[in-house]
Amino acid sequence: METLRERKKQRTREALLRAALELFTTRGYERTTIDDVADAVGVSQRTFFRYFAGKEEAAFAVQDLVEERFVAAVRARPAGETPLEALRHALTEGWDRLSEDVEDVVPVELYLRMYRLIESTPVLLAAHLRRSADTEDRIARVLAEREGLDVDADPRPRIAVAAFGGVMRVTERQWSLGEDFSLAAIRALTTAYLDQVGPALTGNWRAL
Amino acid sequence: METLRERKKQRTREALLRAALELFTTRGYERTTIDDVADAVGVSQRTFFRYFAGKEEAAFAVQDLVEERFVAAVRARPAGETPLEALRHALTEGWDRLSEDVEDVVPVELYLRMYRLIESTPVLLAAHLRRSADTEDRIARVLAEREGLDVDADPRPRIAVAAFGGVMRVTERQWSLGEDFSLAAIRALTTAYLDQVGPALTGNWRAL
DNA sequence: TTGTCAATTGTCAGCGGCTGTCACTAGCCT
DNA sequence: AGGCTAGTGACAGCCGCTGACAATTGACAA
Known part of the structure; x- marks a missing residue:
């Protein structure tokens, strides 16, 4: 049983987040002012900064949640999988559950729009x-x-993750530049690109 | 033969850059104000912004130069090398020439200090x-x-570069966290980590 | 050398992100 | 009902950054 105060706070935060993402997208x-967001919710600018450390934090609130889930998914993978298998499966599994996880906070469609905005806004x-x-x-x-x-002694974990992360970046970028902004599209790109890591790193591309 | 005006401008820019990096490091x-930099050189704040688009641009002026050289080095690699060989050789060659290239602008030691500051300052x-x-x-x-x-049709170039770049990131990070801030140290780390890409991506780490 | 023109600079005003302060309001709890 | 405190608004101010305009300084020709 939560107090009225807490419910009010929750609603304010949610309203600010929604208004911010809506205006941003x-x-x-850059063309959205904190005052714009605060005014849209009917709250003072100072109050915005009591809920979010800065403009940026509002922009990434949902993304944070998604990445949190991903880390948890990796942790939950069966021990039998190799590191890269674990990463790959956690990732594709993540896409499948994303809708449900995100929808509690904002509409998935809004999240995807925000994701693309991040990709096309240098500072973001x-x-x-x-x-x-x-x-x-x-x-x-x-x-x-x-x-x-030991992560600090053996560089392989970081190297593997860095290489994997690099590929994910290329995937995100291609997805945001493409025309199909659906979850299915990004999932398809993900698997396709991960399959290319081996060929891309070994040898000679002209041979194929 | 360059005009006096041009020489003066050159000196002002150089003085601003030096003062900025010195104060930053x-x-x-964050604790350095543009006014601090401008005052140190004896010009107005407005003038700083006529030479640098922003605080950030001053911080990365030297880094830009280094990356430019790297791209050129990759382009200049013999066509016989595989893509990853070309990247690797351009990189190690880059470390060798870095001192000479940088020293024209600022002391190498200042550049390396700045490089570490970038690693440890979130916004940078x-x-x-x-x-x-x-x-x-x-x-x-x-x-x-x-x-x-065709880069836009074949994902392998981007994927290879992304993976390579990921490893470089890990290298930079480790170097900046270590105790030996010499060029020799970062060169050694670079080759060691690149040798680990294969092992890190293929299979099972416990086997070794 | 001097006068004209153009480039460079300083000053001023102002916007937006962000923070500290303080008084006030509204929910909580006895 | 009344005291307590979390949450808010209003205000002032710092810093990064930009536009506008006037003052200065070097370039170049007469």
């Missing part, structure tokens, strides 16, 4: 890449633990 | 990662051209 990130892309780096670090730790290794 | 990036790391993404895109185009492929 329609008007553009920069923030995204840094956050991804943090996530990759956490995943490297998970993999190391699965394999009983 | 001693006082910290974010900017660095985004710039790296741009550079990787350009390199993917170079590789595709070398192999006679």
Whole structure:
């Protein structure tokens, strides 16, 4: 049983987040003022900053949730899988559950629009890449633990995750530049690109 | 023969860059004000912004130069090398020439200090990662051209570069966290980590 | 050398992100 | 009902950054 106060706070935060993403994706990130967001909700600018550390944090609120799920999914993979199998399966499984997880917070369609905006807004892309780096670090730790290794002594977990992450970046980018902005599209790209890692790294591309 | 005006401009820009990097690396990036930099050189804040598009651009001025050289080095690699050989050789060759290239602008030691600051300052790391993404895109185009492929049709150039770039990121990170901040140290790390890509991606780490 | 023109700079005003402060309001709890 | 405190709004102010305009300084020709 939650108190009225808490429910009110929850609603304010949700309203701010929704208004922010809606304005960002329609008007553009830079062209949206915190005052715009606050006004849309009927709250002072100062209040926005009591719920979000900054403009950026609002933009990534949903993305944070998704990445959290991904880390958990990797951790939950059966020990029998090799590190790369675990990553790959956690990823595809993630796409399948994404709708349900996200829909509690905002419409999935809004999330996907925001995702594309991140990709096309330099300052947001920069923030995204840094956050991804943090996530990759956490995943490297998970993999190391699965394999009983010390992340700081053995570079292989980080290297594997970094290579994997690099491929994911290319996937995101291609997806955001394409025409099909569905979950199915990004899932298809993911598997296709992961299948290309071997060929891309070994040898001579002209041979094929 | 360059005009006095041009020489003056050149000196102002150089002074601003030096003052900025010096202040950034001693006082910290966020704790350094543009006014601090401008005052240190004896010009107005407005003038700083006439030489640099923003605080960030000053922080990355030298790094830009280094990455430019790297792209050129990849382009100059003999056609016989496989894509990954070309990347690797361009990289190690880059470390060798770095001192000479950088020293024209600022002391190498200052550049290395700045490089570490970038790693440890979130907002700078974010900017660095985004710039790296741009550079990787350009390199993917170079590789595709070398192999006679269409970057937008064949994902392998981008995937290979992304994986390679991921490993470089891990290298940079480890170097900046270590104790030996010499060029020799980062060169050694680079080759060691690149040798680990194969083992890290194939199979089972416990077997070794 | 001097006067004219153009490039460079300083000053000022202002916007937007963000923070500290403080008084006020509204929910909580006895 | 009344005291307590979490949450809010209003205000002031810092910093990054930009536009506008006037003042200055070098370039170049007469």
